[in-house]
Amino acid sequence: MISLQGVKKVFKTKNGIVTAVDNIDLSINQGEIFGVIGYSGAGKSTLIRMLNGLETPTDGVVDVAGRNLAKVKGKELREARQEISMIFQHFNLLWSRTVKENIAFPLEIAGVSRSERNKRVDELIKLVGLEGRGDSYPSQLSGGQKQRVGIARALANNPKVLLCDEATSALDPQTTDSILDLLVDINKRLSLTIVLITHEMHVIRKICHRVAVMENGKVVEQGDVLNVFRKPEQPITKRFVKQVTEPEDTQETVEHLLAEFPQGKVIQLTFVGTSAEQPLITNLIRRFPIEVNILQGKISQTQNGAYGTLFVHLDGEETQVQEALRFIREQQVELEVMTHA
């Protein structure tokens, strides 16, 4: 369904040349859910923008559903883009239009008659589970419902490919799960090819069949998701895999700490994450159970990531200490522990 050969995208900026995508070869099968993961600046957005013809490659072939998007123009490009849909992190809905009107919008542009539009919109509303919300405005919906509208709108013209640009990054974990379940359901029912870009490995693990890992514009590793999880080869892939498997390691750290740690000392807990995880770290530092006597908390961000440091005194009641440790265990970020005299 999608084949990229030697794809390169270079931007000219005031400060010189930026190679956002550097000689990528990829092929994605019909009906597959394919994930592209990388940190911020890796080139994911540029790649996905080339997949729907929003960006023209500097070099290479971008073949989607039988057309080389690097070469087609005008009417042919518009036709090609009808077969490729996209959903976004911040939904990109029309705020002054209702749910039904948002979903009908691409049909209106395609010149579909009113009665057919209404019929199709009803089907789509059912498909994404928004029954009863058709006349609401986006501002009256939850984040998950807004993304359901985004998905329904993206499916309106029966596309062959659905591109998802960090589609769950603005949602809480529970809502993320329900949207990912919906994508799997749609993939199965419609045999739709889905390409998603993300910086979150749990998204890849939950729904993707295969994954490509991007770093500095290049695909540094790719393969079946299960294999990549079992045997990550590149350091960056190991880091992503650790993002998902870390809670167990954190649990071990905490248990070790409990066994070893004499009451009354101050421990320094440092939560380590990527730059993108800074909001998560800030939030967990804020929500840390206060009873444990937080002496000092601070957040810092460096080029390599974000750190949240807490100095805590584990001299509370046992239940309070347990509560704090339970809280730490639940966190999805890496934890380093140091003791202070």
Ligand code: ADP
């Ligand atoms: P990601 O989506 O993985 O965060 P991007 O594709 O947005 O990565 O960016 C990759 C690199 O290309 C970055 O260094 C970014 O600054 C640069 N870049 C992206 N778009 C443009 C543009 N329109 N002009 C100049 N540089 C750009």
